[in-house]
Amino acid sequence: QLAESGGGSVQPGGSLRLSCAASGFTDYYAIGWFRQAPGKEREGVSCISRSDGSTYYADSVKGRFTISRDNVKNTVYLQMNSLKPEDTAVYYCAAESLPVLSVQAMCRLGVVGYWGQGTQVTVSS
Secondary structure, three states: OOEEEEEEEEEEOOEEEEEEOOOOOOOOOOEEEEEEEOOOOOOOEEEEEEEOEEEEEEOOOOOOOEEEEEEEOOEEEEEEEEOHHOOOEEEEEEOOOOOOOHHHHHHHHHOOOOOOOOOOOOOOO
């Protein structure tokens, strides 16, 4: 089970931190964040490997978002800074247990087997 928290409403330029706690699913290969805005396709935002911490960031969030993990707590975080209205979306935590693809490919293609329920992020003035 993947449980997201930390979504909400913020003004442009503000910050939010999303958390994803994995319970009963501790031996994942990689975990990350995806988002879907109304009328748009789902996008891989950022992913991280459990073992070596290798990461992927979508071009649209590079330099603004930071993903991190706490393997003891089985929790992954997404620190989102300098938020823009175009970051508005439902953010989903997702994980994959098998190392079929690189973390980068997994994230770009959205090839993950386990999904959370999602949390809304709204950036608006």
